[in-house]
Amino acid sequence: MSNKKYAIILDDTLCIDCKACTVACKCENHVPAGFYEYRNWVGEVENKKAVFPNISRKFRPSQCQQCDNPPCVHVCPTRASYQTEDGVVLVDYHKCILCKYCMTACPYDARYENTDIHAIDKCTFCYHRLAEGREPACVETCPPKVRKFVDLMDADGEGNKILQTTQTEVQKPEKGTNPKLFYIK
């Protein structure tokens, strides 16, 4: 049993839509250049009620929600998608048969077919960097520091302090996936 459980807390009111996180991710993880091959994204949150001049813009950066109860892991026929002891969902590319069941099971559209490695790919929380004590590339590169990479097992850590003192939300909580990407309200 690991003594770590990684999560990201995002304050998307700080996001300036510079997309540095998406570029950092592509470079760090050798994600192919294709427009629809990506591990993270920054989507605009449309305010349909806004009428000029009373307008504002909001952006929501996102990626794989690293669900605690991940449907992609449940459905994968060959156990290519799996969850590490510290709660990160990864893909063993050598076992992926490209049936794309995980893509249909993911409620967040967080997976894509990587045409370089011919397997399904997604955000790994930059798992290779964690062993070196480094944060994921998207967290490290963000100019306004939208993302905070935290360990939920650290009772006195920053992550638990924010979650205990601030209202946060997760995406599609009704799906029962228990995401580990928390958005400050």
Next chain:
Amino acid sequence: MSSTEAAKSHSDMFNGNKNIPMPLIGLLIAISLMGLYGVFNIMTKGHAASLGTTKTVPWGLLISTYVFFVVSSTGLCLISSMGHVFKIEKYEVIGKRAIVLAILTILCGFGVIATEIGHPIRMAIYNVISPNLFSAIWWMGTLYGIYLMCIIAEFYFLMTHNHKGGYYAGLAGFIAGISAHSNLGAVFGFLEARPFWHGPYLPIYFILSALISGCALVIIIFNVAYKGEANMPAKAKEALLGIAKIFGLLLGIIIFFDIWKVLTSVYGAPPEKYQTVMAMISGPLSVNFWFFEILLGMLIPFCIILATKGRSIKAALVASCSAVVGIFFMRYDLVVAGQLFPMREATAGSRVQGVVEGLAVYTPSASEITIVAGAIVLCAGLYLAAERFLNLTED
């Protein structure tokens, strides 16, 4: 089995139906080679460049055709089991033909899905050495493998007049078929992310629609084998008239199922289900839904059987052809519609692929269409070859 029976069985096994013209078999197999265009494209350019599927709609025509084939196979197996498993004597005559087509349809289904799966060989390996027992696809694939073995054994026993063997293999095939096919429904039904698919409806619906496909195909192949009703032996006629009535009853039940599926998806506009069903009722899938699925697949065959009270084999043949075409589109609608509502809102920067006015767009590519058309024509050609070279007539 006595030695005389064994000798007899082997002597008449290859006493096929010489009325089936060889040039027709050759022509169908030649036409089926068009599928190689799609296979060649996939092998040289890769799946992403050859298929019309997208990040938003990862499953397309190849998956729905696989479903169509395996639905047909399961249906044929279930319908034929009425004779040599459940011992309803008048249906024993359909056994060999139904089972040989069940084998061919599932093989064609496997062929189609092998072109869709990115790593079919890796699948065969890791399915065994790294199984996920929580995955419906794993169960579906494994059970269909077992099912194929059972129906091949069943066919061998039927051909060699080994009734006891045929019974046990048939019973095993029946159980494996029901299990595999309901698991195929569960592949979709387990997905909490897709409200249109999620729930116990699909595993049940799949069994029902398999029975309908089975009835329709049995009626068609008997008409093909005997070149119409005129040359059909009395026993075959009696069986087909019984099947036609069952066919009508099942069509009535599926209409009932469909009505409630649509009503529960529209009433109160439940999120995602509503948008999906409206895409079928008045959106991009409306022609498929109303013309093919409802009219050809259900209403026309149901009305024909009702009007003739299931007493006309010719009318049942027309109803069956209409139903099979409709069922093909039913599978397509089921697979594609479930993915039309995107999992994320396609706002600026979200890079959600191929979404127009809130719904994902999917158009099958030429590669997908040629593979599917090739597989269907190949299946027909192989069936005629089996009819020509094997003795599929029950004594």
